[in-house]
Amino acid sequence: MSRSTDKLSLRPLSPPRNLTREAVDRLASEITSGKLQPGARLPTEQEMMSAMGVSRTVVREAVAALRAEGLIVTRQGVGAFVAAGVLRRPFRIDPEGLRSLAEVLNVMELRLGVEVESAGLAAERASPAQQRAIGDALKAIDRAIERNESAIDEDYALHMTIAEATGNGHFVRFLEYLGRYIIPRQSIRVESGRVSGQRAYLEKIQGEHRAIVSAIRSRDPAAARDAMRRHLTSGRERYRKLAAVEVQA
Amino acid sequence: MSRSTDKLSLRPLSPPRNLTREAVDRLASEITSGKLQPGARLPTEQEMMSAMGVSRTVVREAVAALRAEGLIVTRQGVGAFVAAGVLRRPFRIDPEGLRSLAEVLNVMELRLGVEVESAGLAAERASPAQQRAIGDALKAIDRAIERNESAIDEDYALHMTIAEATGNGHFVRFLEYLGRYIIPRQSIRVESGRVSGQRAYLEKIQGEHRAIVSAIRSRDPAAARDAMRRHLTSGRERYRKLAAVEVQA
DNA sequence: GGTCATCATATTGTATGATGACTATCACGC
DNA sequence: GCGTGATAGTCATCATACAATATGATGACC
Structure with missing residues (x-):
């Protein structure tokens, strides 16, 4: 060095x-x-x-x-x-381009569009078993927070379960494809952040999750879409601020 | 033979x-x-x-x-x-799978999610030049209808201009990728349908287009999203009915 | 006159050997 | 310890040869 x-x-x-x-x-x-x-x-x-x-x-x-x-x-x-x-030709995102903050945010916007629809469709169609799976995924995040973990995997799993509840395999596959671009980066912040703030931060996110799941449970597509949009929009803002800090550090 | x-x-x-x-x-x-x-x-x-x-x-x-x-x-x-x-790995949709009606509808749902967001972002960010391009694309459809054409290409072009107005290249590329799967099929209906009904049908679609463009012009993201959602949802329904007829024929 | 076998030719598919370029590793000397 | 150079392992490229397949032309046969 x-x-x-x-x-x-x-x-x-x-x-x-x-x-x-x-x-x-x-x-x-x-x-x-x-x-x-x-x-x-x-x-x-x-x-x-x-x-x-x-x-x-x-x-x-x-x-x-x-x-x-x-x-x-x-x-x-x-x-x-x-x-x-x-x-x-296949749709692919050049990993090299993701170096810049702007590009990552762009991908997050695309993801937002897909996931908002995903939540809406899940609210319309989720089977009882899928509803249960979504609830379980939500609880898994609770437990991870309880253990003071970052809950990255559990978070991803919840989004995935919701995508599966659409009954449309393309949503699952698209999220599998996109998800990997976004999620890993978030771990940086959690790991490097002060531990005291992490808990509060995760609780806030979990609140957003609960709003989404609740809307899906009550079979309210519009509410589910709104909740997912709020969740991802604020997630994007969080990422933007974090990245700005990282750059200047 | x-x-x-x-x-x-x-x-x-x-x-x-x-x-x-x-x-x-x-x-x-x-x-x-x-x-x-x-x-x-x-x-x-x-x-x-x-x-x-x-x-x-x-x-x-x-x-x-x-x-x-x-x-x-x-x-x-x-x-x-x-x-x-x-x-x-690249996200790709197996063309073979698109034989079934259900699969095509699934792809259309994915497209809906992306395009709804695309319209919203366009309403937020479209530059004057992009606003003009969107208006031009809309008029091009009018002229095509006037000529009694199916306006397939012009329709696609409008959606594309909106995607470009997001300033996010991923939306454009994703639509380029998906668009080809969806659009061509629609031409079947138009060409095989009775010509008398075609005009009215196209006028109806164009009305939906106008609602989208109007919302983008007035920089109202929520309205733009709603209009795009209505447009694509009714488009999906039209396709579903058409396909059902085709199968039994 | 039409059908089929045969052949010549062009092209991709596969095999093999040789040489160059690059990298990691380790012994060596300082 | 640290740089230096030798060495061996590996991929990159080249050249050549043969095998497998497709196509069109030619001619035998009915």
Whole structure:
């Protein structure tokens, strides 16, 4: 830590230029830019080799990568073709972009939209068993607070149980996908914060949780949505303040 | 067409089992099953070769595919490792699953959550230029209706402009991803429906659009959210009825 | 004239060996 | 202890060869 290189900032240098990676990018851009229409045939491996000046290994690995991403399909003895469903590429959030506070907040906004609807649908549809699961998840957070734990996992579990109560698997999967981006960061604050304040903070959050669950119990979608919106909005504010403190520290 | 092969049910044979594909599946299952924890090191290429009895070409292509999917990362001179963000795999909706009406409705629900929030944020944040773009998109739909067109593209464009007005790129990208799943189907109805009813139907939808845009213009997030919710909810109902008719036909 | 077997050719799939580049590790000298 | 250099392990790339498959042309057969 005492090294003087900290302030030198002679980093990124060059991103380790990797031929395969380069080839993948080039081909991908040809496709996504529309130069190669869906169904169109790609150049043969030989042509790509000479065109890009690389060996067949590189070309084949690039093709394998694009095939894995679903961008192209290959047929032995025939050639490689742009996949018909290019437009249906997976939705993904670049983890690298999450370095900045703004990006994290952006993801939280997306999550908010999904979770608000999730709470509303849960209020409409939750089965008795699901209602029970939600109640159990709520109690689990209580117990974790009692044990003076951060209750991160239990918190995530509650949101997940609510998503499951929508009966719509997409909500669960989307939250599984997004949740991981958001939750871990929150642990930073709890761990680094003063322990005395943590308890009060968790109690406040738990109050918001109770409002959500209560609305779901009474089958009031509008109230459930409002409660979830308040919960996530204040959570976003908490995160924003925390991050601001961290930056200046 | 008069051939009797129609009833023979000669299945498309077996999906051409190629070694690379097989290797990818095997490795991927090792990872997603948790046998290989994030950060764990994979066997060396040589070990995988002898373990699976394939050539290095196959191993390397499999590794390239997994790297493209973000499941593993390779470091030259060191080895291949399970990516730290395995849990953060891309969110994707299996197009095959969309055959059933229920699945399409499920996707529409997810979209509703995102778009409702999108409208709310647009009402809060839309810049003058973005407000203008939204107004233009609305007028474009009017003109399309005037021309007796289905206005599918213009409809999609309006939703997109609203998403852009959130200033949050994730909303745009998410809608780009989801939109394609939903919109195309709607065209079926319009095209197959009686033309006389189409006009009235489009006017009704356009009324909903106007309510959304008006709320965004007056910077009323709650009203914008409500209007968008009504629009998409009734859209969902329309689709449900239509699909029910189609099935029995 | 139409159908089918056969062949030539093009292309992707797989195998193998060699070489270069990068990294971690450890012995060595200071 | 700390930097230095040698060394071995590993992935990255290249080159070549052969196998498997698809396509179109050609010709035999009825």
